[in-house]
Amino acid sequence: MSEENLTQSSNEALGAKLFSFAQKIINMPRSITGQAVRDTLREIQIKVPKLKICEVKSGTQVFDWQVPLEWNVKEAYIKILSKDKSRDGKIICNFHDNYLHLMGYSESVHEVLDYQTLKAHLYTLKDNEEAIPYITSYYKRRWGFCLSHKELLTLQEEDRYEVLIDTSFTQGVLNYGELIIEGEIQDEILVSTYICHPNLANNETSGMVVATFLADYFSNLKVKPYYTLRFVFAPETIGSITYLSLHMQYLKEHVKAAFNLTCIGDDRKYSFITTRDGNTLTDKVVRHVAKHITENYFEVPWLYRISDERQYGAPLVNIPMVVVSRSLTNYPEYHSSFDKLGTVVTESGLLGGYNFALKCIEATLQEAYPQVTVFCEPQLGKRGLYPDLSSKETWKTKAFYDARLLTNFLSYCDGKHSLIDIAEILHKAVWELYGIVDVLLNNNLIKIR
Numbered sequence: 001m002s003e004e005n006l007t008q009s010s011n012e013a014l015g016a017k018l019f020s021f022a023q024k025i026i027n028m029p030r031s032i033t034g035q036a037v038r039d040t041l042r043e044i045q046i047k048v049p050k051l052k053i054c055e056v057k058s059g060t061q062v063f064d065w066q067v068p069l070e071w072n073v074k075e076a077y078i079k080i081l082s083k084d085k086s087r088d089g090k091i092i093c094n095f096h097d098n099y100l101h102l103m104g105y106s107e108s109v110h111e112v113l114d115y116q117t118l119k120a121h122l123y124t125l126k127d128n129e130e131a132i133p134y135i136t137s138y139y140k141r142r143w144g145f146c147l148s149h150k151e152l153l154t155l156q157e158e159d160r161y162e163v164l165i166d167t168s169f170t171q172g173v174l175n176y177g178e179l180i181i182e183g184e185i186q187d188e189i190l191v192s193t194y195i196c197h198p199n200l201a202n203n204e205t206s207g208m209v210v211a212t213f214l215a216d217y218f219s220n221l222k223v224k225p226y227y228t229l230r231f232v233f234a235p236e237t238i239g240s241i242t243y244l245s246l247h248m249q250y251l252k253e254h255v256k257a258a259f260n261l262t263c264i265g266d267d268r269k270y271s272f273i274t275t276r277d278g279n280t281l282t283d284k285v286v287r288h289v290a291k292h293i294t295e296n297y298f299e300v301p302w303l304y305r306i307s308d309e310r311q312y313g314a315p316l317v318n319i320p321m322v323v324v325s326r327s328l329t330n331y332p333e334y335h336s337s338f339d340k341l342g343t344v345v346t347e348s349g350l351l352g353g354y355n356f357a358l359k360c361i362e363a364t365l366q367e368a369y370p371q372v373t374v375f376c377e378p379q380l381g382k383r384g385l386y387p388d389l390s391s392k393e394t395w396k397t398k399a400f401y402d403a404r405l406l407t408n409f410l411s412y413c414d415g416k417h418s419l420i421d422i423a424e425i426l427h428k429a430v431w432e433l434y435g436i437v438d439v440l441l442n443n444n445l446i447k448i449r
C-alpha cells in the first residue's frame with residue numbers, strides 16, 4: 001500500500017470508530033441532570049479511564065444561578081380516548097419511542113383533557129412538518145409534548161386525551177466529567193463540550209464523540225504535551241457556570257487557549273465563533289487552521305455566540321474560548337428529530353471535525369516564537385541542509401525549493417514572529433513547517449522556548 005492509501009484507510013477506520021461511538025451514546029434520555037448524564041459519562045469513561053465524574057448538589061448557589069433539582073423520567077405518553085374505534089386507545093408522543101416527545105424538565109401530570117386544553121401543551125415545527133422539535137423548560141415549571149406538525153393535524157377536536165407524565169424532581173446532583181492531562185507546564189489548553197441533549201446527533205453527540213477521541217489521543221501520547229490539557233464534559237450553560245464557580249480563578253490564570261466543540265459531525269462546512277476580543281491566541285490558531293484545511297469555512301463573530309463560550313467568555317471571566325464547529329446551528333435539522341446519525345452526522349463529517357479540532361490543539365501546543373542562534377545566515381551546506389551545487393539549473397530543483405523554504409523560515413526567526421505568523425507569511429499551513437522546526441532544533445540553529 002502506498003503511504004497515501006495507508007493514510008486514507010487509517011482515516012476511514014478512524015471515521016468508522018468515531019461513528020460507532022456516536023451510535024453507542026446517542027440514544028440516551030439526557031437532560032441537564034439525571035441518570036442518563038451519568039450513564040453518558042460512564043460510557044466516555046470506558047474510552048478515557050482517567051475521566052473523573054464529579055457532582056455538585058442540587059440547590060448549590062453558583063454565581064447568579066442555582067444547581068437545579070435532578071430530573072428523571074419514568075414514562076410519558078398521550079392516550080387518545082375516542083368514540084371512533086380506529087382511534088380509541090391509540091398511544092402517541094410516547095417518551096420511550098423518542099425522548100424528544102417530552103419537553104425537558106416537564107412536571108408530572110395524569111389527567112384527561114379536551115383537545116383545546118391539550119393543544120396549549122403541544123409543540124411542533126411548522127416549517128418542517130415531519131420533524132419533532134426539541135424543547136426544554138428548565139427553570140419554569142410546566143409540562144409539554146413535542147410532536148410532528150403532521151401528527152398534530154391528525155388529532156380530532158371531538159376526542160379526549162389521557163395525558164400521563166411520570167417524572168421526578170429530587171434533591172440530587174448535577175454531574176460533569178473532567179480529565180486533566182499533565183503537560184510540561186501548568187498553563188493549559190481547555191477543551192469543553194456539553195452533555196445534556198437527548199438523542200440528537202450533531203447537536204450534541206458529535207461534540208462528545210470528538211472530545212472523547214481527542215482526550216483518548218492526548219492521554220496516550222508518549223511525550224508529555226507542552227501545555228497541560230483539560231477536558232470538561234458538562235451540561236450546557238448551568239454545567240459550565242457550575243464548573244466556573246469552582247475553578248474560575250485557576251482557569252483565569254492558567255488557560256492560554258480554550259475550545260468549545262459543538263455541532264462538529266456534519267459534512268457541510270467548517271465554522272468557528274471568535275472570542276469577544278477576536279484576536280486571542282485561540283482565535284489566531286483556529287483562524288489559521290480553518291483557512292488551511294478548507295476553503296469552505298465561516299468565521300462568525302462573538303455577537304452570534306451560542307453555547308458555553310457565553311460563560312467562559314463573559315466579561316469578568318474572560319477565558320479565551322472559540323467555538324470549533326462544522327455547521328454551527330445553521331442547519332435545517334437543528335434541534336429536531338431530523339438531527340440524526342447517518343443523514344446529518346456521517347463518518348467523514350465526524351472525521352473532519354476531529355481533524356479540525358486536533359489541528360487546533362496541536363497548533364496551540366506548537367505555537368512559539370523561534371529565534372535564530374547565530375549571527376548572519378548560518379552555513380547550511382556544512383550541515384547537509386543546502387544543495388552543494390548552485391547553478392541556474394539546480395535552482396529549479398526541489399532541493400533548492402526546500403532549502404529556500406528553510407532559509408525563508410529562518411529569516412523570520414527573530415523571536416518576534418510566531419510559527420503561525422511565519423506560516424502565514426510563507427503561505428503555508430503551520431503543520432507543513434513542523435519538519436523544518438525539528439531539523440533546525442536538532443542542528444541548534446533556533447531556540448523556541
Ligand SMILES: [Zn+2]
Nearest residue numbers: 197203204335
Ligand atoms: Zn442545543
